Amino acid sequence: MGQFSYLAGEAVLAISALALLMVGVFAGKRSVSIVRYGSIIALLIFAFAGYVFNDQGTAFGGAFIADSFGHYVKTLLGLTAAAALWFSRSYFQREKLDQFEYSILLLFAVLGMGTMVSSGNLLSLYIGLELQSLALYVMATFNRDSLRSSEAGLKYFVLGALSSGLLLYGMSLIYGFTGSIAYDGIAQYLSGHEHVSGGVVAGLVFMLSGLAFKISAAPFHMWTPDVYEGAPTPVTGFFAGAPKLAALALITRLVTGPFGGIEQSWQQVLVALAVLSMLVGAFGALTQTNIKRLMAYSSIANMGYALVALSAGGQAGVNGMLIFMSIYLVTIVGTFACILQMRTRDGMVENISDLGGLSKDNLPLAIIFSALMFSVAGIPFFVGFFGKWFAFAPAFGSGLAWLVVVALLASVVGAFYYLRIIKTIWFDDQVQSFVKAPPSLAVLSSVSALLLFPVLLLPFVASPVLALIERAASSLF
């Protein structure tokens, strides 16, 4: 099979995206469902292609790396993207936005993410990142008649372009000072030089800043609440999940690959990003009334926690980050499947107060929603706690105990606003009834709540998954 099998997943995505685009163009409105289901199948193939071939190696002269890390991350990306596409259906149909282009855009975005995750040099990194970002900009404005949606897309685009500029500038510095765009070339140069030149460090900082935009780590988070609020809800659900993981995986690849030798240089940057994100996420969310904005701040805080693991460095750190992000993604899919069920007879509602008395009206949804919130707050017995346990444990090995204490204290502040949702659901009086949710959403939210609660705790489920993650993390070293 040779080099093709390395990028089989990406090839399937690219080909099916183009083919489905043709189907959509020629068959018009009727084809929306076909395109959607075709895309979901393509995403599922993408998710497991890596493990089917299970190859390790590089293609295109080192520009594309296939390894267990990439396989695992792509599995998560494919699954969350498929879930995001799945939960967009009922929303778009009811809002009369159901167009086949959405599925195609999502496929291209995931294709870009796959390329980012597997990038072997700065060029493939940038191509992947831009492919992803351009698709995401359009998705944010998908409800083009809505002012909020267009505004969200524009904001996202302008700030995203700025971050791309930072990234490019950083890359040019790196190239200038090391003479290579290939990851192993950069690593070789850095290991050959005792003293790291300031240019490389500056380039590194610029690159990390550019990528911090993509994971919405503070202080590069400003776009997040507005975009999350403005974009159509299923799009927000997608934004909160897959792109975050892709960008984090890219950062992981950078700091373990080309810059693995200059740990002290990037560690400080990541620690600073982590602390700021956790604090901004925790305190910013306190006064939010819109649940999508709340989730925006929640995702900022969660990126901070993931960065705590990453800044610990080493295999344990990557391991912790992957475990944390896996759990986070399940939570995000479930939470947005719940938010999408917040529909009254007059349309979607997104204020937290609209959830009042949900436990009297719709007990299953109330239980699932509460379970998801408790989980993301990191309260034990929900798997979110284990995410934090594994994410924070490595930091003690790198002398970052203080960072863990900060993270845990921030999580107490965070618990306050997750509790507010639970309080609204259980203690407040009923404000309204939600219409019956389409089965697709109910199934999705229940499945992710089930995944979060008991299933992952059972040893025969936990051990193989943890072993898989362990292998993924070890492939980077």
Add this chain to the structure above:
Amino acid sequence: MFTGIPILSLITFIPLFGALALIGMSRLSKAEGKEQIEKNAPRVALVTTLAVFALSLLLVLNFDTTTSQHQFYEEMEWLGGGIKYRMGVDGISILFILLTAFLTPLCIVASAKSVKTRILEYMVAFLVLETLMIGVFCALDMVLFYLFFEAVLLPMFIIIGVWGGKDRVYAAYKFFLYTLLGSVLMLAAMLWLYHYSGTVGAPTTDIRELAKLDIPTGAQTWLWLAFFASFAVKMPMWPVHTWLPDAHVQAPTAGSVILAGILLKLGGYGLIRFSIPMFPDASLYFAPFVFWLSIIGIIYTSLVAYRQEDMKKLIAYSSVAHMGFVTMGIFAVNMQGMQGAIFQMISHGIVSGALFFAVGVIYDRMHTREIAFYGGIVKYMPMYAAVFMLFTMANVGLPGTSGFVGEILTMVGAYQVNPWIAVGAASGMVLSAVYALHLYREVIFGEVKNDKLEGIKDLTGREIFIMAPLVVMTILLGIYPSLVTDITAVSVEALLADFNAKIGN
């Protein structure tokens, strides 16, 4: 008898299965069936908790009191990296399991009539709560312990928030965030311990293995403080006790009983299980600090209790005072102190639980807990007055009741360390007589000042059913304390021997 049967897991998880069965049945049945199930929910819960009680009674009867080893041990692979599912009990933990299994059915009986809304969810919450509380005492793995310890907050948060009084939301928040803040510091310390165990050997979270670690004195200080932050809030110790009166006043009767009876003991149990054996140097170093906090707590909260106008608040403050005896006894780190602390926790679990039930009895009739509202109800409720008298005396620590044994033992323990500590604690005993007798006189004796009290009914059959076992246990433990101390003795001895060996070198 229990070879091959995972008895501890059974005891722990039977209530959970009961809860799941309740939810499942109500979801699956049609509208009219639902009402029937709502009606039967307390019965299902009662049967479940009685089964748990029977099993834990068998457990205690089969417990070997001659060894300090953990018994009924279960182990299973879980998360890898040394984190395993480990359950086991020793003399220190087993009685708390029995106490939990003893109080929960009573709570269910008490709530069956007094809870008017969403009774099914209420029962589910209590069953889940029982699973978590028993789990804390069974867990021999640090991660597992933390899971249970922390997860207890969830059902309690819901119980206070949904079925509580007027300011329930505020109280629920305060309860949750206060304890969470303490716990996350403990979590950080646990992560450190896990990491440290990996640097000296294979990483493990086995509590018994961790107790054997030789932790550097400097690190012990920090770890001790982190664990103490969590346990002191749970106990609660002065000055981090302020969540307790709010939570108690707002919680429904059964919630208060569980809160005072079991949840407060988690802190004391944690101190005995973690702080003393794992950080002996730091425990010794901080012992005077703990004594000061305990004595201030005992005297201060006793004085505060005297000035309360709400019966539940008064009892809540008296709980803080009684927990002061527990911490004092634990950090005396000698046989009498430690035994007394455990005894005091068991006894307080029964007595304070009973007092909250007693308040619940008249609250159900008059819907107020204001002391000034009542007076002279001995005229209408002679039986109630007698029962309340017994528990008041037990709360004061009258000889012959269980309250006396714990207090005297902890004071004897503290006296050996420093007589002045015992003096402080003894003055607390005097003050406890002041506030408890004040409460009794205002409520039970005196003129009937309030017409509304006219014709208030004495204890019903259901209430007698609840009070009788509590009365029996209070007196039984008071005149025959060996029931408790025989079971705990060997484990406590081993604990102290380990402690002395560690600080000796």
